[in-house]
Amino acid sequence: MFMTKISRRTFIGGSAAMVALLSTPEWAMALITQPYPRLKIANIKDLKVGEPVSFNYPDEQSPAILIKLGERAIGGVGPEGDIVAYSSLCTHKGCPVSYSKKRFVCACHYSMFDPAKNGQTFQGHASEWLPQIILRFEPRTGNIYAEGVEGLIWGRIRNILKSSKISKL
Known part of the structure; x- marks a missing residue:
């Protein structure tokens, strides 16, 4: 050396x-x-409580989930402050998480995260919270946009890859 x-x-x-x-x-x-790119994810009129919307953000290799919780959430947007989005890669080993029964659950090791509390870990091996996607709600149109990420997406040293290509709106 x-x-x-x-x-x-x-x-x-x-x-x-x-x-x-x-x-x-x-x-x-x-x-x-x-x-971070600005990406339209959904329109509020198309959302139903408890039904997740999958999308990729901040690039095509970063799966994420938007959810209307039906209860006010930290970082939530919309008239009720209940719409949130998170990276859907578990912070333990990068396995996919899914939304079920008002929580995100890791398919590999059963870590659980609370979407109403910034994606806080409350069970399992994960020691970090799920990265929360920063959202903006436009009341005039009802559109919901992703505009950033709070926290580090699993497996990365930076959330924005130099070659990221995602359509901006």
């Missing part, structure tokens, strides 16, 4: 420069924000 020796002065100087760079709000935000 090739290792380069650096002096203490070089290390401290580089560290100070990095701290200065990251303490500038514009630079820090540029490093942590990602350009």
Whole structure:
């Protein structure tokens, strides 16, 4: 393995420069924000309580589920604040999750997540919550759009892949 020796002065100087760079709000935000596409998922008139709508977001390799819960939810949109969406990949090993009986259930190891509480894990091996899709509801048209992801999609180091192609609306 090739290792380069650096002096203490070089290390401290580089560290100070990095701290200065990251303490500038514009630079820090540029490093942590990602350009999410805006995607129309559904119209509120087509949703029924407890019936999931499958879609892909933020790209074609990222399955997700939109659900109208029938009860107010954290991060919920719509007139009742009860429409939420989540990545449908379990945070334990990436197995698919499905919506059943007011919860998301992992088909592989039976981790369970609460869609009304930010996708919080309440049973099983998963130690992280399901990534929640950030939604926007437009009252004038009734359209529901995905506009971002809160949390990291399983198996990724970034939610946005460099080659992501998804139609923007």
